Amino acid sequence: xxxxxxxxxxxxxxxxxxxxxxxxxxxxxxxxxxxxxxxxxxxxxxxxxxxxxxxxxxxxxxxxxxxxxxxxxxxxxxxxxxxxxxxxxxxxxxxxxxxxxxxxxxxxxxxxxxxxxxxxxxxxxxxxxxxxxxxxxxxxxxxxxxxxxxxxxxxxxxxxxxxxxxxxxxxxxxxxxxxxxxxxxxxxxxxxxxxxxxxxxxxxxxxxxxxxxxxxxxxxxxxxxxxxxxxxxxxxxxxxxxxxxxxxxxxxxxxxxxxxxxxxxxxxxxxxxxxxxxxxxxxxxxxxxxxxxxxxxxxxxxxxxxxxxxxxxxxxxxxxxxxxxxxxxxxxxxxxxxxxxxxxxxxxxxxxxxxxxxxxxxxxxxxxxxxxxxxxxxxxxxxxxxxxxxxxxxxxxxxxx
Amino acid sequence: xxxxxxxxxxxxxxxxxxxxxxxxxxxxxxxxxxxxxxxxxxxxxxxxxxxxxxxxxxxxxxxxxxxxxxxxxxxxxxxxxxxxxxxxxxxxxxxxxxxxxxxxxxxxxxxxxxxxxxxxxxxxxxxxxxxxxxxxxxxxxxxxxxxxxxxxxxxxxxxxxxxxxxxxxxxxxxxxxxxxxxxxxxxxxxxxxxxxxxxxxxxxxxxxxxxxxxxxxxxxxxxxxxxxxxxxxxxxxxxxxxxxxxxxxxxxxxxxxxxxxxxxxxxxxxxxxxxxxxxxxxxxxxxxxxxxxxxxxxxxxxxxxxxxxxxxxxxxxxxxxxxxxxxxxxxxxxxxxxxxxxxxxxxxxxxxxxxxxxxxxxxxxxxxxxxxxxxxxxxxxxxxxxxxxxxxxxxxxxxxx
Numbered sequence: 085x086x087x088x089x090x091x092x093x094x095x096x097x098x099x100x101x102x103x104x105x106x107x108x109x110x111x112x113x114x115x116x117x118x119x120x121x122x123x124x125x126x127x128x129x130x131x132x133x134x135x136x137x138x139x140x141x142x143x144x145x146x147x148x149x150x151x152x153x154x155x156x157x158x159x160x161x162x163x164x165x166x167x168x169x170x171x172x173x174x175x176x177x178x179x180x181x182x183x184x185x186x187x188x189x190x191x192x193x194x195x196x197x198x199x200x201x202x203x204x205x206x207x208x209x210x211x212x213x214x215x216x217x218x219x220x221x222x223x224x225x226x227x228x229x230x231x232x233x234x235x236x237x238x239x240x241x242x243x244x245x246x247x248x249x250x251x252x253x254x255x256x257x258x259x260x261x262x263x264x265x266x267x268x269x270x271x272x273x274x275x276x277x278x279x280x281x282x283x284x285x286x287x288x289x290x291x292x293x294x295x296x297x298x299x300x301x302x303x304x305x306x307x308x309x310x311x312x313x314x315x316x317x318x319x320x321x322x323x324x325x326x327x328x329x330x331x332x333x334x335x336x337x338x339x340x341x342x343x344x345x346x347x348x349x350x351x352x353x354x355x356x357x358x359x360x361x362x363x364x365x366x367x368x369x370x371x372x373x374x375x376x377x378x379x380x381x382x383x384x385x386x387x388x389x390x391x392x393x394x395x396x397x398x399x400x401x402x403x404x405x406x407x408x409x410x411x412x413x414x415x416x417x418x419x420x421x422x423x424x425x426x427x428x429x430x431x432x433x434x435x436x437x438x439x440x441x442x443x444x445x446x447x448x449x450x451x452x453x454x455x456x457x458x459x460x461x462x463x464x465x466x467x468x469x470x471x472x473x474x475x476x477x478x479x480x481x482x483x484x485x
Numbered sequence: 486x487x488x489x490x491x492x493x494x495x496x497x498x499x500x501x502x503x504x505x506x507x508x509x510x511x512x513x514x515x516x517x518x519x520x521x522x523x524x525x526x527x528x529x530x531x532x533x534x535x536x537x538x539x540x541x542x543x544x545x546x547x548x549x550x551x552x553x554x555x556x557x558x559x560x561x562x563x564x565x566x567x568x569x570x571x572x573x574x575x576x577x578x579x580x581x582x583x584x585x586x587x588x589x590x591x592x593x594x595x596x597x598x599x600x601x602x603x604x605x606x607x608x609x610x611x612x613x614x615x616x617x618x619x620x621x622x623x624x625x626x627x628x629x630x631x632x633x634x635x636x637x638x639x640x641x642x643x644x645x646x647x648x649x650x651x652x653x654x655x656x657x658x659x660x661x662x663x664x665x666x667x668x669x670x671x672x673x674x675x676x677x678x679x680x681x682x683x684x685x686x687x688x689x690x691x692x693x694x695x696x697x698x699x700x701x702x703x704x705x706x707x708x709x710x711x712x713x714x715x716x717x718x719x720x721x722x723x724x725x726x727x728x729x730x731x732x733x734x735x736x737x738x739x740x741x742x743x744x745x746x747x748x749x750x751x752x753x754x755x756x757x758x759x760x761x762x763x764x765x766x767x768x769x770x771x772x773x774x775x776x777x778x779x780x781x782x783x784x785x786x787x788x789x790x791x792x793x794x795x796x797x798x799x800x801x802x803x804x805x806x807x808x809x810x811x812x813x814x815x816x817x818x819x820x821x822x823x824x825x826x827x828x829x830x831x832x833x834x835x836x837x838x839x840x841x842x843x844x845x846x847x848x849x850x851x852x853x854x855x856x857x858x859x860x861x862x863x864x865x866x867x868x869x870x871x872x873x874x875x876x877x878x879x880x881x882x883x884x885x886x
Contacts, residue, residue: 090602093758136549139540196767336552336556338770371775
């Protein structure tokens with residue numbers, strides 16, 4: 085007997101996954117080479133060679149008990165030190181082992197944070213469009229996700245006046261996802277400073293602690309020299325969630341970390357609380373072998389040039405066909421205005437060309453669609469005539485609203 | 486600001502971990518060889534060689550994108566098929582891929598089950614003494630753990646009349662942990678049948694579904710030919726949680742599975758719900774590399790003779806010293822009556838001999854202590870004079886109550 089809280093989730097299983105299944109079905113009919121699947125965020129660039137070398141090295145040289153055994157729930161010292169060193173070199177911070185809590189990817193990092201900060205009916209704010217599972221992470225712990233309306237005129241930056249208005253005594257955190265899934269935009273330093281100023285002001289006014297949580301799995305995937313600001317340099321109660329899913333193409337391995345700066349509220353207890361949350365949530369710890377390998381190779385990088393080229397060429401193909409797209413700055417997503425106000429109808433029209441994308445409503449962003457461009461470059465080339473035909477249909481034959 | 490629900494957990498952080506820290510501190514003072522740490526359940530027998538060979542093989546031969554990439558949230562087909570085949574060969578079952586949901590260890594398996602079956606204030610029953618984190622797994626999802634009083638006269642089997650009395654409309658599950666942590670006993674077939682009969686009867690009477698959840702991370706660690714009964718062969722609404730933490734000494738790798746039998750309630754939707762729970766809880770999936778390696782080596786076995794010998798010799802050393810112990814049948818725990826009704830005072834007395842054990846109250850079993858004997862055999866030998874001295878102190882000098 086499935087619980088009341090779980091039943092609707094089973095009925096409306098994630099739009100992203102449903103699309104995935106549909107792609108497989110279509111591929112069986114027309115052949116996989118004729119299905120242009122832009123729906124899933126599964127990295128398609130292999131992990132850098134340093135990763136597999138590090139795995140083989142630790143398997144061959146590490147103490148066999150340590151290699152596969154428990155460690156403290158927050159992770160191996162050498163892994164946390166390597167992460168801290170890397171951050172310190174890049175952001176001028178002074179993190180040590182204790183500031184880094186390893187967990188099973190950014191999704192679990194967010195869950196253990198919410199486990200530590202949320203009581204029933206506490207609120208967390210995010211700006212639309214947003215990664216759909218944030219709502220689940222918050223509701224797992226019986227909190228409420230408050231969604232700021234999208235800001236297309238302002239480049240999909242958060243609406244600052246709205247943010248300030250929504251914060252109340254129950255507000256425990258604000259999430260930013262930088263670079264953003266699904267829009268591909270990067271919040272620049274000026275935006276981070278504005279958010280920080282609002283949170284500082286509201287903390288003082290309300291006498292509460294409001295965390296700024298940066299979910300940064302795409303931090304390394306930036307394309308035009310833009311820097312992703314390191315939020316603890318702008319705000320004390322900042323928590324950074326990171327994952328090696330994209331930067332090292334290790335999405336299946338489940339490894340990431342939370343940064344807890346010393347300047348944050350009750351930081352000693354909070355670090356301890358995250359370790360406990362790792363244990364009691366069932367994650368226990370990030371996988372041991374991958375942790376040990378990571379300590380040796382975490383500065384390696386996947387070939388982001390492939391993503392960059394995909395982003396540029398997809399943007400060109402779609403704008404050439406007449407569509408209105410946001411130019412991708414980071415991550416591997418392109419956010420495009422649907423020529424039909426009902427973007428789900430447009431998603432269906434794309435399917436006739438065997439082009440699969442995710443409707444914006446799946447991210448609380450109706451009227452838009454998301455292209456995920458972690459695909460073979462050929463997929464973009466082969467889909468281009470389809471983009472053209474659809475563009476003609478909408479823009480030259482008057483179907484666009 | 487740590488939530489109200491988390492704060493007490495930070496204050497009273499797990500007794501087991503606290504003991505671990507104390508052991509390290511003591512080791513720094515008297516030297517690690519003079520501290521006899523029986524407090525932690527971290528396997529000390531290395532993973533069988535097949536595991537590391539399988540890891541190296543998959544790293545060298547598997548498609549690099551698949552090796553570290555996402556798969557469906559329930560796991561790779563080949564891994565689930567290998568698990569199903571193994572179970573079918575041993576238990577005469579007919580499981581296929583769909584009956585097996587991989588997750589990040591048994592702790593997460595239990596969490597995703599509770600995510601799927603519990604609404605606020607639903608109840609789960611367990612018999613004392615029990616693994617302390619069950620209470621956390623249930624309260625994560627706002628359920629309530631109902632604890633049956635321990636049954637020392639009945640060999641720590643569940644009190645059947647009490648079980649029947651406690652079941653009501655809100656009862657969603659009964660947990661059994663077989664072999665048991667902390668007692669080391671195995672529930673035989675007759676006990677499973679009795680439990681199943683009670684649950685069948687109450688399901689009919691109440692018109693509800695009551696899952697019997699078997700947490701079986703120690704299933705392979707059995708010492709005197711005893712068989713651990715496979716509960717889906719005795720009861721339809723059975724769910725089995727398994728982990729390779731102990732049987733392959735992979736505790737740090739976080740890999741295990743849930744068995745969902747076809748005969749269980751809403752089994753198709755339930756399998757889907759577990760996959761969704763994997764995703765939204767933040768686990769996403771069991772680590773990919775280890776899943777692929779496991780598909781090639783899951784029938785390998787650690788050297789359980791070492792544990793068996795430890796169990797026998799520890800039992801002998803403690804009973805020779807006058808203590809009243811349960812003979813270990815499975816897992817790597819020995820459950821011993823404290824000669825002082827206040828077992829925490831006894832734990833302190835043992836510390837004077839640099840012997841570290843876990844007080845029974847940490848498992849809702851006051852008046853007892855738990856020895857974890859996944860230690861070097863030498864630890865038992867070197868601790869034996871200390872057992873003797875403590876025994877003399879309590880039994881010959883009249884300190885026992």
